Amino acid sequence: MDKKRQIAIFTTASLPWMTGTAVNPLFRAAYLAKDGERIVTLVIPWLSLEDQKLVYPNNITFSSPAEQETYVRHWVDERTGFKSDFSVLFYPGKFSLDKRSILAAGDISERIPDEKADIAILEEPEHLTWYHHGKRWKIKFRLVVGIVHTNYLEYVRREKNGRMKAFLLKYINNWVVSLYCHKVIRLSAATQDYPKSIICNVHGVNPKFLEIGKKKQEQQQNGIQAFTKGAYYIGKMVWSKGYKELLELLRDHQKELTGLEVDLYGTGEDSDQVQETAKRLELAVRVHPGRDHADLLFHDYKVFLNPSTTDVVCTTTAEALAMGKIVVCANHPSNEFFKQFPNCRTYDNGDGFVKLTRHALAEEPAQLTDAQRHELSWEAATERFLRVTELDQEFTRKLSKSPTKNFMSASLGLSGSMEGASAYVHHVASGFEATRRIFGAIPKSLQPDEEQCKELGLPMPAGHAYLATEESKSSGVKG
Numbered sequence: 001m002d003k004k005r006q007i008a009i010f011t012t013a014s015l016p017w018m019t020g021t022a023v024n025p026l027f028r029a030a031y032l033a034k035d036g037e038r039i040v041t042l043v044i045p046w047l048s049l050e051d052q053k054l055v056y057p058n059n060i061t062f063s064s065p066a067e068q069e070t071y072v073r074h075w076v077d078e079r080t081g082f083k084s085d086f087s088v089l090f091y092p093g094k095f096s097l098d099k100r101s102i103l104a105a106g107d108i109s110e111r112i113p114d115e116k117a118d119i120a121i122l123e124e125p126e127h128l129t130w131y132h133h134g135k136r137w138k139i140k141f142r143l144v145v146g147i148v149h150t151n152y153l154e155y156v157r158r159e160k161n162g163r164m165k166a167f168l169l170k171y172i173n174n175w176v177v178s179l180y181c182h183k184v185i186r187l188s189a190a191t192q193d194y195p196k197s198i199i200c201n202v203h204g205v206n207p208k209f210l211e212i213g214k215k216k217q218e219q220q221q222n223g224i225q226a227f228t229k230g231a232y233y234i235g236k237m238v239w240s241k242g243y244k245e246l247l248e249l250l251r252d253h254q255k256e257l258t259g260l261e262v263d264l265y266g267t268g269e270d271s272d273q274v275q276e277t278a279k280r281l282e283l284a285v286r287v288h289p290g291r292d293h294a295d296l297l298f299h300d301y302k303v304f305l306n307p308s309t310t311d312v313v314c315t316t317t318a319e320a321l322a323m324g325k326i327v328v329c330a331n332h333p334s335n336e337f338f339k340q341f342p343n344c345r346t347y348d349n350g351d352g353f354v355k356l357t358r359h360a361l362a363e364e365p366a367q368l369t370d371a372q373r374h375e376l377s378w379e380a381a382t383e384r385f386l387r388v389t390e391l392d393q394e395f396t397r398k399l400s401k402s403p404t405k406n407f408m409s410a411s412l413g414l415s416g417s418m419e420g421a422s423a424y425v426h427h428v429a430s431g432f433e434a435t436r437r438i439f440g441a442i443p444k445s446l447q448p449d450e451e452q453c454k455e456l457g458l459p460m461p462a463g464h465a466y467l468a469t470e471e472s473k474s475s476g477v478k479g
Contacts, residue, residue, distance in 0.1 A: 005391060006039045007032060008112045008141075010091075011123035012102055014044040015072050016060045020315060021149055024203050025123045026076050031204075031382040033086040038391075040086035043111050044072075045093025045102045046456055048449075055095050055102070065090045065456060079206050080378075090456055092448030096440075101127065103441065105448040106461070107134025114140065119391065122146045122181065129176040131441045133430040136423050137180040145389050146181035147202065148191045154310050158240060172439075179423050183389060187313045189333035201313050201337040202385040204378030208294045209322035216299070216324040217367050226324070227302035230261050230361055234293055234316055235308065237266030242308025243274050245330075247281070249307060249353050254282045256354045260361075262305065265298075266290045293319050302326060303360045307353070313337060317344075322376050324368060326360040328353065340375070342366040 009029050013022035025042065033040040046068070052061045062068040069088045076084055091108040095101075108128070109120070117140045122128050125146030129137070137144045152173065153166045170192060177184060177194055184197040219226040235241045243264070250257065260283055264274065267290035278285040291297060293316055304320035306329045311317075313334060320327050321341050329335050331346040338344040343365050345356040374380050385391075429435045430446075437443060447461035 004037065004039050006041075006116050006118040007121060007391070008041045008043055008117070008119065009121045009123065010043045010108060010128055012045065012127050014068070015075055016056045016058075018057070021123055023206075023315075024149070025121075026072065027080070027204065027206070027378050028121070028123075028202075028382070028385070029086045030076050030080055030082075030084040031378045032385075033084065034082065036085065041089055041112065042086055043089045043091055043108065045104070046090035046452065047093055047095060047102065048451060051093075051095040051102075054097070079208055081207060092452040092456060092458070094442045094445055096442050099440070103131065103445060104128065105442075105445045105452065107132070109134055109137060109140050112140075117141045118143075120144045124149050125177050125181050125184070126152065126173040129180045130172065130439070131430055131436055131445065132176070132180070133427060133446060136427075138182060143183070143389075143391075144181045146177055146184045148177075148184060148186045148194070148197070149312060151191050151310065151312055153192050155240070175422070176426065179419065179426060185385075185388060188336055190309075190312050198388050200384055200388045202381050202388070203313060203315075203318075204381035205318045205322045205376045206294070207378070209319045210373055210377060212294065212299055213322050213324040213368060213373065220324075220364070220367055227300055227365065229263075229301040231303040231305050231357065232263040232265065232298070232301045233305050234265040234290070234298070235306075237264075237268035237271045237274055237290070239270050239273070240310050241266075241268075242306060242310070243270065245307035245309070246305060247274070247277050247285075249350055250281055250283055250285060252350055253354045257283060257357065260284070260357070262286070263288060263301075299323065302365065303328060303357065305357065306330075309334065318376060321368075322373070324365050326363075326365045328356045328360055341368070341372055343368075 009025050011021050011025040013019050015022050015026065029040050029042040032038055046065050047055060049061055053059075062071070068090075072088065073084060089111045091111050092105040093102045094105050096103050112120075120137055120141040120143070122137070122144060125148065127150070153170055156162055156165045156169050159165060173192055174194060184194045185202055186194065186197050186199045187201050187203060189199055216226045233242065233246060235243070237243060243266075250260075250262065262283065262285045264278065264285065265288045271287070275287045278287050302325060304317065304325050304327045306314060306317050306327060308314060309330055309332045311334045314329075317327050317329060317335065317338055321338060321343055324343070326343045326345065327338065328345050328347065329338070331348050335344070335346060339346060345360060347353045347356050433444070433446060436446065448456075448458065450460065452458070453460050
C-alpha cells in the first residue's frame with residue numbers, strides 16, 4: 001500500500017482574526033483532508049494574551065492552544081457541513097504593531113518532526129521566511145509550495161520613502177522565496193512576479209455563500225423578486241481598500257448617477273473620514289459599521305460595487321458572485337478570475353463605471369449554472385491546487401534529507417552551489433539581533449520566550465534555560 005502524503009500548511013494568522021491568511025488556509029486544510037487520501041496538519045500562530053487582545057475582535061481570548069483549536073474547528077465544521085479531519089499545531093508568534101502582522105518567533109519548521117516532513121505549504125512564503133533562522137525548508141521537506149496572498153509592494157509604496165522601500169523589498173522577497181520554495185503559486189497577476197511562478201486562483205468561497213445563492217436562484221425561478229435592494233460595498237474601512245476610488249467615482253459622476261443610493265459597510269482606521277467624505281456628496285451614500293457578509297442584511301442587494309485595486313483576489317467579490325449578485329469592478333489583474341462569470345462586469349474608466357452601474361440596477365442577475373457554481377467552490381479550488389502542484393503524482397525530486405538540525409551540514413552538503421551559499425548568507429544575517437532589527441524583525445524574536453514555550457510545551461531555548469538555571473541558583477543562595 002502506498003504511503004499517504006503528509007502535508008503541513010503553515011500560515012501567518014488564525015481565527016478569530018477574520019483575515020484571508022487565517023480563513024483560506026483553514027478551508028484548504030479541511031478540503032485537502034476531506035477524502036482521506038492525505039495526512040494534513042495546519043500550523044498556525046499562538047499569541048500571548050497581551051497580543052491576543054490587540055489582534056482578536058470582540059474581546060475574544062484563549063487561555064490555552066487547545067481552547068483556540070476547539071474554536072477553529074467548530075468554525076470551519078459549521079461552514080463546510082462536515083467534520084474536518086486534519087491536525088492542528090501552533091507555533092510561537094508575536095504581533096508587530098507597525099506591520100499589523102503576526103511574525104514567527106524561532107524556527108517554526110521544527111514544529112514538524114523530520115520523519116514526518118514531506119510536503120510544506122507556505123501561505124505567504126515571503127512573510128514566513130523574511131526572518132527565518134533554522135534549517136532550510138527545501139532541505140527539511142521533499143516539496144515546498146509557496147502561495148502568494150498579498151501584494152506587499154503595493155502597500156509599501158504608500159509609506160514614506162515608499163519607492164525605495166518597495167525596490168528593496170522586491171529583491172528581498174525574490175531572494176527568500178527562491179531560496180525556500182520549490183514551487184510558487186500566485187493567486188493572480190496582481191502580486192509581485194516571481195521566477196517560475198504559476199498564476200492560479202486556488203481559493204474558494206465559504207459554502208454559506210453558495211447556499212444563499214441557491215436560495216436566491218430558486219426565488220428567481222419561482223417568479224419571486226429575489227433582489228429588492230440596490231447597490232452596496234463591504235470591506236475594511238481604510239482608504240486603500242477601494243473607498244477612495246469609489247467615493248471619487250461617485251463624486252465625479254453625481255449628475256449621471258442621480259437617484260443612485262449606495263450603502264457602505266465596514267470598520268477601520270478611516271471610518272470617520274469616509275463618513276465625512278460621503279456626507280459631502282449629493283448622492284445618498286450611507287455608511288454603516290462592518291458586518292458578516294453572509295448576514296441576512298446583504299441577501300437582497302442586487303449590485304456589489306468594488307473598485308478596489310489593492311486586492312490580489314477579492315474575497316468579497318467571490319462571495320457576491322456566489323450569492324447571485326451582479327458585480328461591477330475594475331478591469332484589473334485581481335479580477336481576471338471573475339471575468340468568466342456573466343454577472344461580473346468590468347470597467348476601464350469613470351464612464352464605463354456609470355454605464356455598467358446603471359445597467360446592473362436595471363436588469364436581473366444571470367442565474368449561475370452548476371458548473372459556474374462549482375468553479376467558485378472550495379472543491380474546485382482544491383482540484384486546481386492539486387493540478388498545479390502535482391501533489392497527487394509521484395514526486396521524484398531527490399533531495400538529501402539529513403536528520404540533523406545543524407544548518408551548516410545541510411548547506412555545505414549542496415556542493416558549494418550558489419543557492420547553498422546564498423542560503424548560508426541569509427542564515428547568518430538572520431541570526432544576529434542587530435541585523436534582524438534593521439530589517440524590521442520584532443525585537444528578541446530569534447527564539448520564543450519562556451511563557452510561550454511553557455504554553456506550547458516546547459523545550460526551553462538554550463539561552464532561556466541557562467538564565468532560568470542561574471536565577472534558580474541565585475534564589476537558592478538568597479534563601
